[in-house]
Amino acid sequence: MLRRDFLRYLFKGLSLLTLGEGLKKIIWPISVNAALPPNRWLFLVDTYKCLGCGFCVQACKLENEIPVQANVSRTWVERYVVTPEGTLTDSPKEGREGFINNRVELAPGRYQNIPKEKIKKGFFVPKLCNQCEKPPCVQVCPVGATYKTGEGITLIDRKWCIGCGYCIMACPYGMRFFHPQYHVADKCNFCYHRIHKGIKPACVLACPTGARNIGNLRDPEDQVKKIIISQRVGILKGEYGTKPQVYYLGLSEEVR
Numbered sequence: 012m013l014r015r016d017f018l019r020y021l022f023k024g025l026s027l028l029t030l031g032e033g034l035k036k037i038i039w040p041i042s043v044n045a046a047l048p049p050n051r052w053l054f055l056v057d058t059y060k061c062l063g064c065g066f067c068v069q070a071c072k073l074e075n076e077i078p079v080q081a082n083v084s085r086t087w088v089e090r091y092v093v094t095p096e097g098t099l100t101d102s103p104k105e106g107r108e109g110f111i112n113n114r115v116e117l118a119p120g121r122y123q124n125i126p127k128e129k130i131k132k133g134f135f136v137p138k139l140c141n142q143c144e145k146p147p148c149v150q151v152c153p154v155g156a157t158y159k160t161g162e163g164i165t166l167i168d169r170k171w172c173i174g175c176g177y178c179i180m181a182c183p184y185g186m187r188f189f190h191p192q193y194h195v196a197d198k199c200n201f202c203y204h205r206i207h208k209g210i211k212p213a214c215v216l217a218c219p220t221g222a223r224n225i226g227n228l229r230d231p232e233d234q235v236k237k238i239i240i241s242q243r244v245g246i247l248k249g250e251y252g253t254k255p256q257v258y259y260l261g262l263s264e265e266v267r
Contacts (some may be wrong), residue, residue, distance in 0.1 A: 048161040051228035052201055053246070055235045056137050058261040060222035063088055063135035070217035075200060076192070078177035079107070083188040085199040086139040086214055088116070091265050092125055093132040098265045099125065102131075110135070136266050137223060139214070140165065140186045140199035141247065141255030148178035148187065157196070163256055164203050169195050183251045202226060 033264075038178025070077050071086045088106030092099045094116055105266040113125045146165050148157050156171035157178050172195035179187040179196060190197040202212035206225065215223045238244070238260070245262030246255045259266075 016053075017263040018034050019145075021093060033171075036078060043239075047229070049229060049264060050162045050206075051208065052142065052144070052163050052256070053226050053228055053235065053239065054139065054201065055224045055258065056259045057222045058134055058136055058259055058263070060220040061088070062220055062222075063090060063106060063110045064103075064219065065107040065109040066107050066219060067137060067214035067223060070213040072107070074205075074213035077197070078191055079232040080189045083191065086137060089136045089138060091132075091136065092127045093128055093265060094125060097130075099123070100267075101107065101195070104153065117127040132263075134263060136254060136259070136262075137183070138186070138247075139257060140201075141253070141257045142201065143182055144254035145252065147181040147183065147251075150198055151177040151181045153177065163212075163240075164200055164230070165198075166196065166200055166203060167196050169193055172196050183248055183253065184255075 025070055033145070038181060065088060067086055068084055069079070069176070070079070072081075072084060077084060082105075084105040084107070085104050086105075089102045090098055090106070090110050092113075099117070101113045102114045103110075113127065113130070114122045117123055126159075142164055144163070146157075146159060148152055148161055152158075152174065154171050154173055156168045156173070157165065158168070159165045174189065174195050176189070176196070179189070185197075187196055187198045189195070202210075202214075205212055212223075212225055216224055224235050227233045228236055230236065237259050242260065244258040244260055246258060249255070
């Protein structure tokens with residue numbers, strides 16, 4: 012036998028042995044399931060129930076050390092006003108003070124009063140970090156300060172963040188911002204410090220109508236999971252392929 016033939020057969024044998032070892036692991040799904048975290052968090056927003064009161068925004072800011080008067084927030088509420096001429100959208104002060112009139116903020120300091128008879132439809136849409144299954148923010152962070160946990164939550168390590176802003180630019184949903192005090196990237200994390208203790212996020216508890224709910228994908232009895240599986244739900248900007256884990260009931264086509 013030639014030396015090259017011997018080496019070829021030798022490498023084939025080693026490959027089969029390696030594959031065999033891999034198959035041993037593949038055919039034992041119990042060990043794989045046991046290694047999975049018990050929780051896989053997702054979020055459900057019912058736009059039919061949202062009143063635009065802004066209580067969720069206030070609760071979030073107080074819970075997560077975001078200055079109330081700062082023009083940034085981990086969550087906010089958008090108002091959509093549909094007229095014969097088109098759709099107008101605004102979120103003055105992140106919606107934290109609610110929406111008390113028909114005056115729509117077109118830009119900072121610019122407003123337009125919409126007569127009631129011209130309003131074909133009006134509704135509110137709360138927004139928050141989508142905890143994407145394929146988060147672009149994680150990919151662009153040069154120091155690993157933004158990372159994803161096994162429970163599906165994308166977190167930011169303030170001690171490692173260098174404030175480069177790459178993750179803020181990478182997020183297609185505009186969910187990230189610079190914290191006005193710590194000067195690092197910040198965003199919603201489903202109140203990770205609370206859900207780890209079995210406590211619901213601050214925004215969920217503050218909502219007077221139950222428009223916001225958190226669920227666990229790995230809990231077979233979870234009510235939020237059952238709604239997402241059995242009812243017609245929508246996601247934001249699905250064309251980006253990030254696989255958001257925030258789902259919406261009653262998501263209108265005007266929402267962007």
